[in-house]
Amino acid sequence: MNDKKQKLKQLSQKLKSYGAKHFCVQGALHIKNNLPCQDSAQSCLEENFCLAVIADGHGSAQYFRSDRGSRIAVEAFENCVKEALTNSKYYYHDSTHPKDNTAINLIDALSSSRISIKKRNHAIQWFCQSILANWLIAVRQDMQNEPFTKEEIRKIPEKYRTLHEKDHSEYTSAYGSTLIAALLVADFCLLIQIGDGVCIVFDDAEPDASSKIKPVHKYAHGNLVSFEPIPVDDKCFLNTTTSLCDAKAREEFRSCYLKKLPVAVFVSSDGIEDCFHERADLHKFFHRILFDFSDSHEAQAQAELQAFLPRLSEKGSGDDMSLSMLYDVSKFKELTADVRDKQLPEAVSN
Amino acid sequence: MGIYDSILMKAVTRRTMTIYFLIDISWSMRGYKIDAVNQALAETIPMLQVISEENADAEIMAAILTYGTTAEWVKEPSSIMGFISPTIYAGGQTNFKDACIKLKEMLLRQEAKTTGAGSYAPVFILMADGGSTNAHKTVLRDLWHIKWFKHGIKAAIAIGNDVHFDMLEDFTKDPDTVFRAHSIKRLKDLIKLISVKSSQIASQSSAVQSRSRNTTSQTSTTSTAVEKQFNTAFTPQTAASNATQEIDRVYSKQEELAKTLKLFTAAEDEDSPENWDW
Numbered sequence: 360m361n362d363k364k365q366k367l368k369q370l371s372q373k374l375k376s377y378g379a380k381h382f383c384v385q386g387a388l389h390i391k392n393n394l395p396c397q398d399s400a401q402s403c404l405e406e407n408f409c410l411a412v413i414a415d416g417h418g419s420a421q422y423f424r425s426d427r428g429s430r431i432a433v434e435a436f437e438n439c440v441k442e443a444l445t446n447s448k449y450y451y452h453d454s455t456h457p458k459d460n461t462a463i464n465l466i467d468a469l470s471s472s473r474i475s476i477k478k479r480n481h482a483i484q485w486f487c488q489s490i491l492a493n494w495l496i497a498v499r500q501d502m503q504n505e506p507f508t509k510e511e512i513r514k515i516p517e518k519y520r521t522l523h524e525k526d527h528s529e530y531t532s533a534y535g536s537t538l539i540a541a542l543l544v545a546d547f548c549l550l551i552q553i554g555d556g557v558c559i560v561f562d563d564a565e566p567d568a569s570s571k572i573k574p575v576h577k578y579a580h581g582n583l584v585s586f587e588p589i590p591v592d593d594k595c596f597l598n599t600t601t602s603l604c605d606a607k608a609r610e611e612f613r614s615c616y617l618k619k620l621p622v623a624v625f626v627s628s629d630g631i632e633d634c635f636h637e638r639a640d641l642h643k644f645f646h647r648i649l650f651d652f653s654d655s656h657e658a659q660a661q662a663e664l665q666a667f668l669p670r671l672s673e674k675g676s677g678d679d680m681s682l683s684m685l686y687d688v689s690k691f692k693e694l695t696a697d698v699r700d701k702q703l704p705e706a707v708s709n
Numbered sequence: 710m711g712i713y714d715s716i717l718m719k720a721v722t723r724r725t726m727t728i729y730f731l732i733d734i735s736w737s738m739r740g741y742k743i744d745a746v747n748q749a750l751a752e753t754i755p756m757l758q759v760i761s762e763e764n765a766d767a768e769i770m771a772a773i774l775t776y777g778t779t780a781e782w783v784k785e786p787s788s789i790m791g792f793i794s795p796t797i798y799a800g801g802q803t804n805f806k807d808a809c810i811k812l813k814e815m816l817l818r819q820e821a822k823t824t825g826a827g828s829y830a831p832v833f834i835l836m837a838d839g840g841s842t843n844a845h846k847t848v849l850r851d852l853w854h855i856k857w858f859k860h861g862i863k864a865a866i867a868i869g870n871d872v873h874f875d876m877l878e879d880f881t882k883d884p885d886t887v888f889r890a891h892s893i894k895r896l897k898d899l900i901k902l903i904s905v906k907s908s909q910i911a912s913q914s915s916a917v918q919s920r921s922r923n924t925t926s927q928t929s930t931t932s933t934a935v936e937k938q939f940n941t942a943f944t945p946q947t948a949a950s951n952a953t954q955e956i957d958r959v960y961s962k963q964e965e966l967a968k969t970l971k972l973f974t975a976a977e978d979e980d981s982p983e984n985w986d987w
Contacts, residue, residue, distance in 0.1 A: 388766065576824075597830045597860045598962065629826065633724055636827040640720035644713075651712055667713040675721045676827070677766060 371407045373620055374543060376690065378652065379404045379411060380661060381683040384668040386630055388677035394418075397536075398628050398681035399429040401437060408444055411683035412436045412540035415556055415628040417602065418678075421532065423514045427501060428494075428534030432603055435493035436540045443486060444544065469547060469616065476571075479616060487551055487612035490538070494603050498534045507533070535604035539589075539626040543685055548617040548624065550588060554602050555595040555629045559645050561585045561686075562621040563694055572615060578642045582694040583622065585642045588615040600629075622694065623649055623686035631668075631682060634675025645684075653688045653695070726829035726912040727770040727786045728757070728904060731808055733837040733868070734777040738799040742838060742868055745893045749900035751794040756905050760912070761789045767829055767912035772815075776808035777801030785815070803839045805876065809848035816857040830962060831861040832907040835880050836900070838868035849879050862911050862963050864903045864970070866890050885967035903970065910965050 379402035389396060397416030403409065414432035416425025469482055507515075507523075507530070515523055515530050522528035537554025550558050565586050566572040574586035590613045594601050601611040625645045635641040651660045668680045732746060754771070761769035772786040778801035784792070812833075852858050864886040865877035877887045888903070890896035 593856065596856050597825050597828060599860060632826045634721045634827065636722055636725075636823065637720065638824065638826075640716070641826070643720070644716055647713065647716060663712060667711060667717075670717060671713075671721060674717055674723075676724055 371545065373546065374404070374407070374409055376687050377404060377409050377543065377620075377685055378657065378688060379409050379683075379685050380652075380664075381411065381413070381681070382665055382668055383413075383681040384665075384672065384679065386677050386679040387669065387673040389679055391677075395426045396679050397426045397429055398630065398679040399426075399433040400681040400683045401433045402683045402685065403437070408440060408542060408544045409685050410437065410440055410540065410542050411624060411626055411685045412538070413556065413626050413628055413681040413683045414539075415537045415554065415630070415679070415681065417535040417537075417600070420514045421516050422535040422604075423511050424501075424533040425535050428498065428536040428603070431497045431501065431534065432490075432494055432536045432538045435490050435497060436538060439486065439490045439493055440542055443489070469544070469549065483549065483551070483614045483616065484612070486549075487553075487614065488609050490551075491603060491608055491612075495531060498531050499529060501534070502529065502531075532602075532604040535602045537600060537628070538603060539628075541624040541626055541683075541685060543620055543624070546618075546620060548619070548621055550615040550617070550624070550626075551612055552589045552614070552626075553608060553612050555600040555632075557625075557627055557629070557632045557641070558587060558589050559585055559625045559627075559642060560588055560617070560621045561623040561625075561646070561649065561691070562619075566617060570618060572617070576638045576642070578639055580642075580646050580695070581697065583646075583691075585646065588617065589613050590615070620687070622690045623684060625682065625684045627682040628678070628680060630672060630676050630678030630680040633678060634671055648684070649686060649691055650695075652686060653691050722768070722827065724767045724827050724829055724912075725770050726767045726908065727772060727831040728789075728908055728911075729786075729812065729831060729833045730771070730773045730904075731812065731833065731835045732773065732775045732797060733803060733805070733839060734775045734797060734799040735801055735803040735839055736799065737803075737838050737871070738868070740799075741893055742896070743797060743799040745896045746836060746900065747794070747796055749897040750797075752897070753901050753904045754789065754792055754794045756901065757789045757908055758792070760905065760908055764909075764912055769908055769912060773797075774808055774811060774815075776804050776811075778804055780804060780808040780811040782811065782815070786819075803837075805837070805845050806848045809845065809852050812858070813848070813852050813855055816852075816855045819857055820855065825856070829911050831857060832904075832911045833858065833861050833863045833880075834900075834903055834907065835863075835865040835877060836868060837865070837872055837877060839871060839873065845876050846879060853882070862886075862907050862966050864888070864907060864966065866896065866899050866903065868896055883963060883967060885971065886963065888970070906969050907966050910962050910969065 381400035381402040383396065383398050383400040385396035397418060398413065400413040402411040412433050414429035416422060416429035422428070469479055511533070512520060512523065519530055523530045537556055539552045539556045539558050541558065542549040552558060561583055563582060563584070565574055565577055565584050566588065572588050574588045575591060577584060577586040592601060592611070592613055602608065605611055632641060635644065648664060651663060672678065672680050730750070734743065757769050757771065769789040770786045771784065771789045771792055773783040773795065775781055775783050775797055777799065783795050783797060863881040863883065865881050867874060867877055867887060867889045874887065878884050881887055888899055890899050
């Protein structure tokens with residue numbers, strides 16, 4: 360046990376070189392129409408993990424508490440990570456062999472070399488379900504603390520309103536939100552997503568074929584490669600998205616497990632994605648952010664990005680913008696030492 | 710100059726929304742029908758240009774696909790600004806199947822080129838005075854498998870009395886967005902109404918939609934001239950305030966279009982066939 364702790368401590372040293380930042384700005388159209396910011400973002404660096412998470416509350420009238428829904432989603436993820444990584448009695452459920460359930464820490468579950476891919480996927484699935492459960496519990500609590508007003512009830516679609524009024528059925532859709540999160544622990548990276556938005560990873564190479572990850576939209580930036588490793592969900596297209604409030608939300612989580620810590624991970628809402636018609640430009644934007652954080656003083660880089668996002672929203676999508684990032688500046692500098700000319704990324708393949 | 714300014718200037722654009730006009734140009738459309746379509750398009754394009762210019766949410770693109778013996782792109786998707794309405798001539802058979810194939814090819818090209826980021830769901834408006842037999846069913850089924858079509862807003866105008874309504878309903882999969890043009894005036898009004906209303910609805914962001922009471926008034930103020938034209942051509946069935954209340958409850962843009970258009974077109978639908986002038 361002590362050996363294990365020692366090993367984990369050694370692995371955690373790698374995380375010390377990471378930085379974590381998050382940004383969340385109200386969209387230009389939300390300001391114009393006096394709507395709240397419906398996005399939420401969080402990032403943190405702890406001794407044994409770092410996380411970056413964003414959530415994008417849905418905009419339509421029937422999702423009238425989605426600003427709270429996104430905040431709750433971000434908190435749910437954070438709570439679940441802390442619970443999973445600190446509680447040694449954290450269980451994951453292997454539905455095919457209920458008797459084999461083991462008290463296991465999430466780090467063990469995911470990083471053990473003995474664990475099969477199938478079991479790892481079960482652990483990730485279980486972890487996603489715990490986020491969903493955590494979100495639903497907090498949403499119900501919020502509804503109890505502050506029941507819907509008459510005006511809010513009028514916004515509930517008719518078919519659900521009757522159920523809500525007569526049978527006190529819980530209309531959790533009012534809190535509908537997406538979620539994208541990145542978790543760096545020990546020597547692996549876990550990415551999860553439900554709904555639209557984007558997750559872009561920067562590293563020295565794309566995942567090898569043995570990982571069975573098929574990243575989309577890959578671009579080369581000198582010695583760096585950026586790619587989107589989370590599988591695409593065809594249900595998330597144009598105005599449609601999957602959501603934490605969906606009846607089948609537990610089946611709609613997508614995830615990706617990277618066997619090594621990447622140079623940087625960005626998670627962002629579709630408010631940013633929708634500003635760029637060309638995918639390469641989106642990757643270039645995140646690349647530029649990395650350059651700025653590696654070139655400038657961190658506080659200055661943060662202030663520049665914070666000031667830029669409202670302008671981006673105004674000229675681009677008009678939507679709320681949330682962005683959360685984890686980055687290893689020293690590794691980034693090392694890999695980009697010979698390409699400091701801030702060039703455009705070139706498409707490797709698509 | 711900030712470090713992100715070059716990105717802002719070169720790479721960032723407003724979202725786009727494309728409106729596709731699919732126009733039947735078979736023999737039976739010759740004469741006053743095709744003239745009416747040409748006139749209506751010529752009057753609609755400037756209205757869409759105003760909407761595109763004044764709408765902060767989206768830039769409007771337009772495309773025209775005609776089908777007679779074969780289907781042809783008169784205009785491939787391009788910005789509505791600087792779009793000059795072409796004069797369309799009728800003649801030939803009704804090859805709706807070819808139109809579906811050409812549209813499918815275009816949408817597949819679109820699908821390969823972009824993820825959908827930065828775009829609103831497109832609008833498809835079909836205008837037909839005849840129809841095909843069951844031959845259209847397979848191609849329409851294929852078309853409905855294309856994401857851009859499936860997620861798009863679809864409306865159809867039945868010109869005259871000999872239209873295969875089932876073909877139009879198979880196209881929209883929503884009988885509430887299939888409209889009959891009983892007269893030349895009605896045809897022109899419908900083209901303008903559907904084009905403008907669907908563009909307004911399709912190019913609103915969800916966030917704006919969520920505040921549709923204000924959105925409706927907002928679009929009214931940005932396109933007052935357009936609204937005035939409609940109010941003279943169409944009599945809304947209910948008070949405007951009721952209309953906006955209704956919009957508050959719609960959850961999909963297709964439904965929103967159906968509800969909005971119903972308010973404007975219901976009175977005419979109740980007209981007796983004796984008044985039809987085809």
